[in-house]
Amino acid sequence: MEFPADVPVLTDGVVTLRAPRADDAAGLVAQCNDPESVRWTSVPLSYGEQQALERLTKGVPAAWQTETAFIFAVEYDGRFAGSVELRPEGGNTAELAYGLDGWARGAGVAQRAVALLLEWGFTSRGFAVVQWRAHVGNWGSRRVAWATGFQFGATIPNLLVQRGVRKDAWTGWLGRDDAREPQTPWFDVPVLESSAVRLREWREDELPRMSEARTNDATKHFLPFIRQPFDAGAARWLLGHVRLQAAQGLRFNWCVADPATDVALGNVTLFRLSEAAPPAEGTFVGEGELGYWGHPEGAGRGLMSAAIRRIAEWYFTSAQAGGFGGRRLVIATAATNKAARRVAESAGFELAGTERAAFPLGDGTIDDKVVYDRIK
Structure with a gap:
């Protein structure tokens, strides 16, 4: 696929997914250095502007052109808020990944972004199943997966690697024809x-x-x-x-x-x-x-x-x-x-x-x- 010409713009009127741009660099640096991103992802520590520009001007275009990952910038309230992506894994399956800067959390932005991406992945790219994985304890990621209809599977020991250290992982999946809504209650413990x-x-x-x-x-x-x-x-x-x-x-x-x-x-x-x-x-x-x-x-x-x-x-x-x-x-x-x-x-x-x-x-x-x- 040609980048950015073939990258669609997806929106629900509140959140927009679009092709990442070089001027997203400052926002990407903030996202990658956010404490939650540092805790749960494998982004390099002390992520800098040069690394962000390398990713936005070389890494992302190459991923789209080779179709190894479909990476979108998440725009909310007129600002770069984070990113979402689908990584093809063969056999009409893909892995979902997403992350937001701290300022955009708590407003349903990630859920909206993931819903837009899933619809595009199932309808335009023909994926049959999308898989989700997250480090055990990453409740924010699990909440988004739950809200968008994922069913949860086994907790797999040492499945993920974070900066050279093996971590246990939660797993889940969503099929093309599955409902895009929670499949079980989630009990928020009241005070x-x-x-x-x-x-x-x-x-x-x-x-x-x-x-x-x-x-x-x-x-x-x-x-x-x-x-x-x-x-x-x-x-x-x-x-x-x-x-x-x-x-x-x-x-x-x-x-x-x-x-x-x-x-x-x-x-x-x-x-x-x-x-x-x-x-x-x-x-x-x-x-x-x-x-x-x-x-x-x-x-x-x-x-x-x-x-x-x-x-x-x-x-x-x-x-x-x-x-x-x-x-x-x-x-x-x-x-x-x-x-x-x-x-x-x-x-x-x-x-x-x-x-x-x-x-x-x-x-x-x-x-x-x-x-x-x-x-x-």
Whole structure:
């Protein structure tokens, strides 16, 4: 293909894809040196103007002429905002890549740009499947792929190389005839507050608090599937795991924090949300289950009961009013776990029943399982 003559201009009225130009150099330098680009891409560190000009005047034209990559500049609000590209891989497949400068993030620009590029790739270039790969932890990239309809596959160890270092990768794909909209819900964890508690997402700097809270004899006895001691590596894995499950529409996870100091004092998880409706409907017609554990510094303050009452209030509120729209909420624990049972009862849950010999304990015995619930 001839560059730039054969490069189409694609637009949805907000975002425009066009042939990159030499005068995009300053914008490309800013994009490549943006902290998120440095963290997640393989662009050289301290990317300079000469490197940008080399890419824009030689690398990009050559890629178009040889059809090894179809690279577009993303224009938004009259400015160069980033780039998107499709890299043919043979067999009517291509790999998707995209990146924005920091100023253009958060306005749906990447999603619009990717949607335009996919439509062109499927219709004008005849691709049957487009693949997506990103470093594990690159939530911004995953969100764009999710929003444009990609289905997610396996996490592949050491698939990508970044500046000589092997990195684990998320993978996904989109077929020509697939819907260009999310295929599962993505749960954005809301901040919930009351006079007694603040509920929010965990931060990476709180991994030691998480490790301390989950390393104790009670956890070892009543939650034997949690390894002991629960070290920093396990805490880091858990943080990534709960984020991924929220992104898959499977569970919500809150850090229970002191409302005055914001110090992490516990955790509540809302899970078993298997009956969630398709994302387009935005409603929930099933039930969920709550699990919780606390840091020793929060014991005896009624903090966990307050947290569960606040979550229940949100859970039973309709989606139209800013809640989740749930019908039934369950807490299940070992019959001998007096602390967990007190929390459930203090939060207004009623004993719904007992399952005999259904709760394995850390000492190898089997306890009864008690089930508490609340109904909308």
